[in-house]
Amino acid sequence: MGSVRFNGIRFTAYTMDHEPRHVHGFYADIEAIVDLRLDGTVSLADRTDATRPGNGSK
Numbered sequence: 001m002g003s004v005r006f007n008g009i010r011f012t013a014y015t016m017d018h019e020p021r022h023v024h025g026f027y028a029d030i031e032a033i034v035d036l037r038l039d040g041t042v043s044l045a046d047r048t049d050a051t052r053p054g055n056g057s058k
Contacts, residue, residue, distance in 0.1 A: 030056035 003012045010026045011034075021036040022045055031052045033045040044050050 029053070032056070 001012060001014050003010055005011075008027060011023045012026065013023045023034050023036065025032045025034055033047065033050045034042050035045045036042055
C-alpha cells in the first residue's frame with residue numbers, strides 16, 4: 001500500500017487490488033475511487049460505489 005497527500009486529500013493505492021488500475025481518495029468522511037487510464041487520464045470510477053457515502057460530494 002502506498003499513499004500520497006495532495007491538497008488535503010489522501011490518495012491510496014493498494015498493491016494487491018483488482019483491475020482496472022485505480023486509487024482511493026479520502027477527504028474527511030468521503031472516499032472516491034478514481035480510475036488511472038492507460039492514456040494517462042483519470043476519472044471517477046464507473047461503478048455504483050465510486051463515491052462513499054453515496055451522497056458524498058463528487
